[in-house]
Amino acid sequence: MPAMNIEQYAYEQNYQQFRSLNQIMWQIPVLAMTLTGGLWFGVSKLSDNPLLTSALLLTAVFGNLTLVFILYRFRHVMECYLDWLRTVHPDGFVDASANSGSENRFERFCNGNKTVRNLFSYMLYWAAALSSILLLGYWIDRIWSGDVQSSEHAVAFYDEHAATLADGYESVAFEDAYPFLVTLFEGAPLTVVDIGAGTGRDAAWIAKKGHTVFAVEPSESMRAIGQKIHDGSDIVWIDDRLPQFNTSRLVDREFDVVLANAVWMHIPLAQRDKAMQQLYASTKPGGASFVSLRLGPQDEKRGMFEVSSSEFVSRAKKAGFTVVPMGDYPDLLDRPEISWKMYRLDRTSEN
Numbered sequence: 001m002p003a004m005n006i007e008q009y010a011y012e013q014n015y016q017q018f019r020s021l022n023q024i025m026w027q028i029p030v031l032a033m034t035l036t037g038g039l040w041f042g043v044s045k046l047s048d049n050p051l052l053t054s055a056l057l058l059t060a061v062f063g064n065l066t067l068v069f070i071l072y073r074f075r076h077v078m079e080c081y082l083d084w085l086r087t088v089h090p091d092g093f094v095d096a097s098a099n100s101g102s103e104n105r106f107e108r109f110c111n112g113n114k115t116v117r118n119l120f121s122y123m124l125y126w127a128a129a130l131s132s133i134l135l136l137g138y139w140i141d142r143i144w145s146g147d148v149q150s151s152e153h154a155v156a157f158y159d160e161h162a163a164t165l166a167d168g169y170e171s172v173a174f175e176d177a178y179p180f181l182v183t184l185f186e187g188a189p190l191t192v193v194d195i196g197a198g199t200g201r202d203a204a205w206i207a208k209k210g211h212t213v214f215a216v217e218p219s220e221s222m223r224a225i226g227q228k229i230h231d232g233s234d235i236v237w238i239d240d241r242l243p244q245f246n247t248s249r250l251v252d253r254e255f256d257v258v259l260a261n262a263v264w265m266h267i268p269l270a271q272r273d274k275a276m277q278q279l280y281a282s283t284k285p286g287g288a289s290f291v292s293l294r295l296g297p298q299d300e301k302r303g304m305f306e307v308s309s310s311e312f313v314s315r316a317k318k319a320g321f322t323v324v325p326m327g328d329y330p331d332l333l334d335r336p337e338i339s340w341k342m343y344r345l346d347r348t349s350e351n
C-alpha cells in the first residue's frame with residue numbers, strides 16, 4: 001500500500017473532524033429538549049417557591065439562548081472545514097447547496113444553505129420564548145393573587161361596615177357555631193386564640209368559661225365594637241392578622257385551641273401556605289386549630305377569594321397537621337347560597 005502524503009493525512013483528519021462536529025451538532029436539540037423538559041417538570045412540581053421557580057425558568061431561557069450561540073459557532077467551524085475540503089479536492093466534494101436552485105419554494109427552503117441550523121435555532125428560540133412567557137405569567141399571577149389581592153381590602157370593608165354587621169354576628173349562639181366544642185370548654189382551663197374574632201362573640205363565651213382568650217382582630221372598628229359589647233369580659237384584644245403574626249404577644253406563642261371562624265376566605269391564595277404555617281405554629285403540640293370554610297359564591301367586594309376544601313386540606317397536611325373533618329353546616333345568617341365546612345387540624349404531640 002502506498003504511504004499517504006501529508007496532504008492526504010490532513011484531508012483525512014479534516015473530514016473526520018467535520019464528521020464529529022456534525023454529530024455533536026445533532027446532539028444540541030436533544031440537549032435542549034432534555035434541559036427544557038426537565039426544568040419545566042421541576043417547575044410543575046414546585047408549589048410555592050418563587051425564587052426556585054424563577055431560577056428554573058431563567059435557566060431554561062438562558063440555556064436555550066446559549067445553545068443557539070453554540071449551534072451557530074459549531075456550524076461556522078464546520079463551514080471552515082467544508083471550505084477547506086472543497087478547495088483541496090473540488091472534484092470529490094459534494095456540494096449540497098447546488099440543489100437549492102429549485103423552482104419549488106418549499107424545496108428551495110428545505111435544500112437551502114444552513115436550513116438545519118436555522119430550524120434548530122428556531123426551536124431553541126421557541127423554547128426560550130415559552131420559558132419567558134411562563135416566567136412572566138407566573139409573576140403576574142403571583143402579584144395578582146398575592147400583592148394586589150390582599151386582606152387589606154377585607155379589613156377596610158369590616159372597618160366600614162362593622163356597625164351593620166355586628167348585630168348579625170352577635171345574634172349567633174356559640175353553641176350553634178361550634179356545637180362540637182361546647183364540651184371541650186366545660187373542662188380544665190385552656191389557652192385559646194380566636195383569629196379574626198369579629199365582635200368577640202366566641203371569645204367572650206369562652207372567656208366566661210374560665211379560659212384565657214386572645215381575640216385577634218385586624219379591623220379597628222370591629223375591635224372597638226367588640227370591646228364595647230363585651231366590656232367586662234376577660235378577653236385580650238390584639239390588632240394582628242394572618243398570614244403571619246407580628247405582635248410580640250403572639251409570635252412564638254402556642255395555644256391549646258386556635259379558632260379561625262369565617263376568616264379563611266379572606267386570605268389570598270398566595271398567602272395561604274404562610275397562614276397555615278402560622279396556624280400550625282400557634283397550635284401547641286397536642287392541641288388543635290378549628291377552621292371553617294365558606295363554600296358558595298365569594299363576595300369580591302368584601303375581599304374574599306376562592307375556597308376549596310381539597311386545596312385547604314392539602315395545605316393543612318403540608319404544614320404538618322392531621323386533618324379531621326367536623327361536618328357541613330348551613331349558614332347561620334340564613335343565606336341559602338352559602339354553607340360552611342368545619343375542620344379540626346390536630347398538631348400531634350410529637351411534632
Ligand SMILES: C[S@@+](CC[C@H](N)C(=O)[O-])C[C@H]1O[C@@H](n2cnc3c(N)ncnc32)[C@H](O)[C@@H]1O
Pocket residue numbers: 151154155158169195196197198199201216217218219222240241242243260261262263266267
Ligand atoms: C366574617 S367575619 C367573622 C368574625 C367571627 N370570627 C365570627 O365568626 O363571627 C371575618 C373577620 O375576619 C377578619 N379578618 C379579615 N382578614 C383577616 C386576616 N387576614 N387575618 C385575621 N382576620 C381577618 C375581619 O376583620 C372580620 O372581623
